[in-house]
Amino acid sequence: MAKLQKSIDKRNALIKATIELVNNNGFHATPMSKIAKMAKVSPATIYLYFENKQDLVNKTYIEVKAKYTDYAFANYNESMSVKTGFETIWKRIAEFKLNEYEHAMFLAQCDNTPMIDEPSLKEGIKHLQPLLDLWERGKQEGIIKPVSNYLLYAYAVSPLSFLMIAQKRGAFQLDKEQIEEAYQSAWSSIKKCEQ
Incomplete structure (x- = not known):
């Protein structure tokens, strides 16, 4: 043992x-x-x-992505409304990025490099399935803009990486009020405009 x-x-x-x-x-x-x-x-x-450096980096990426998504979806329940579900997931993602800076920074690096191979990226995307399913439900219910999930992620989740790095540099402080404003901006960017 x-x-x-x-x-x-x-x-x-x-x-x-x-x-x-x-x-x-x-x-x-x-x-x-x-x-x-x-x-x-x-x-x-x-x-x-x-096997080699590529294998080490790919497996590290998948392991960190699993920790990230386990944290992000811990309080999420599929029976939640689209808005409540998104808010729950988004705020957990924000917490992860601020409290698990090393892991979040590594994922941000992986998202911006060709170092991670395609099978590992696909495996990483599978970990986001509850969020993707929520967005699909939101599109069907006419709540979420009917655009690519990549665009939804770019507008709603990716800005958290920018804010995380700004906070780490000391340029910006994400307090409770700032997180709420950032969430409202994220939600506004993906929700379908009221007719």
């Missing part, structure tokens, strides 16, 4: 080191040797858990 825990700890250390180094240096300036050094394992140990 101790050997299994040691193995899990090594893998987790590699994931943690990958997140930290990618956040600080970017993908291309993060060699496997640096990841191993930061994780306090030999470079050869990485290959016991991952």
Whole structure:
């Protein structure tokens, strides 16, 4: 049992080191040797858990995306109205991005690089399925604009990454009032205008 825990700890250390180094240096300036050094394992140990750097980064992405979406959907229930459901999910996403900065920053990096392969991106999108299903229901009910889910995400969720980075730099402080204003802006951007 101790050997299994040691193995899990090594893998987790590699994931943690990958997140930290990618956040600080970017993908291309993060060699496997640096990841191993930061994780306090030999470079050869990485290959016991991952095929190569691409595999390590892809699996890290999927793992972090799963944590993100588990957090985002923890209080969501499919029986909620579209508006209440969106507000619940959006505010949990905001909490995650502000409280889990390292993970959120890593996901933002992944969204803006070709480093993550297509199967891993598709796997990551699957984790967002409850939000995509909510938007589809909202479109059918005439509540959400009938546009691409990519556009809905770009207008409603992506601005949170910008605000997260601005807060980290000290340029902006997201307090309760600011979060409510940001949510109202997000909702306004995707809801269908009243006729």
